[in-house]
Amino acid sequence: MERHRPFTLLARAYDRIMDDVPYEGWARFVLAVLGGEGYFPRSVLELGVGTGNALAPFLERGLDAEGLDASEAMLQIARSKLPGVRLVRADFRDFDLGRRFDLVYSAFDSLNNLTSPEDLRAAFARARAHLHAGGWLAADLNTPEGLRELGREEVWEEEGVRLVYGYDPASGLGRLEAWVNGEAEVHLERGYTPEEVAVLLEALGFGPVFALTYPDAREPDLLADRFWVFARAPA
Template sequence: MSYGKFAYVYDYLMSDVPYEEWMTFTLARLQEHQITPQKVLDLACGTGEMSCRFAKEGWSVTGVDLSEEMLMVAQEKSTKQKLSLSLYQQNMSELEGLGAYDLITIYCDSLNYITNEESIQSTFQRVYEHLDNEGLFIFDVHTPYKVNSIFMGNTFTERDDLVSFIWDCLPGEWPLSVEHDLTFFALEESGQYERFDEIHVQRTFTSERYQEWLKAVGFEVKDIYYDFYHNEAFDQAERMFFVCQKRRT
């Protein structure tokens, strides 16, 4: 899916997202596994929030996203911060030709936008092929609890002078899937508000299914974390993190 106009209000709407927690989590996992990455691949990089943070660590960072609009924002952001990012428009389930990396991430529940099981397995395979031996693959997804109990059937609203939205969460086509029906009102330079609509579909799976697919590709699942720092599942966890390592071949 492509974010369209949403790309240009994304950072404003996501200003409260705890990107620093993703960064802290990443650094902790790298330290645990005694990896100092030289090359990092940030899949579904969006507007480059994590890519820029990675680059500030002195790593060589490649960002990939399906949305041309998101990549344009990421390029503008990295230029303003005087950071060097290599940015490519690709579908991560068809990833090709980008070399090998010490660390590959798919953060901010971006994998949940892939609703087809075969495409998820293809993504894992492509990641495996782009990872150095003993390199780390880290990603996060929504828990089934979040989809069923926090999203499903609920409406969220935000009223602001610059951007307001109505966000309806509707049952998706598949089990553990949700359709996010979003209506935005964004203030234009003319002083008028422009309305635009987006539909985003997400799907998640149980931790057991993800582990099955990862192991089939050849990954060793080192750890699973819940809500960043809990290494044991609990009933109301909203996010699962998978820390995987490519076995030496």
């Protein structure tokens, strides 16, 4: 099977597959949680901006918004939808945009594409370096339980797109084979628990750090499939 880099073939079908994703709800939720902390961001950087869907609600609210992503194919679509917005091709682990933001945002488990805690730590360190003092990180992540659950779904198919899910208990990695018009790309994801993520963030000086489920804003329990982590950069 010929393999393509992650989020190249899928870029063409991405928006069609994601048409029921609550991008607006996520933005409202994150801004409400931060508002509850007395924080009202005016600028935002999205890590893993993809085709721009998760950043759009912030632009609609007038925030100064930028995004970065490793996939040129995804960025091309985002650029056509969000003209005038700075969208940079870069890697979570070593990006340097030369400026700071009030909020670093990451939606739809983009950070789970980092398959080791060391890589996730590197991304959090870069996030911290791009936050103003007292700014916030808000990121949505899959748990190991969430990836195990997804692995049981096995196949999703629609109009030339076939998504084959799997989970390898030995490595703890979720695997997605995305077939688009007969060609495939493979995505690997590692699940993270709220506790693991909090340890990494607190070691970098973030605090407070807390996790909530969407949309009910509860503390995630052991069966939670995903959660939002909120972490404040040192003042």
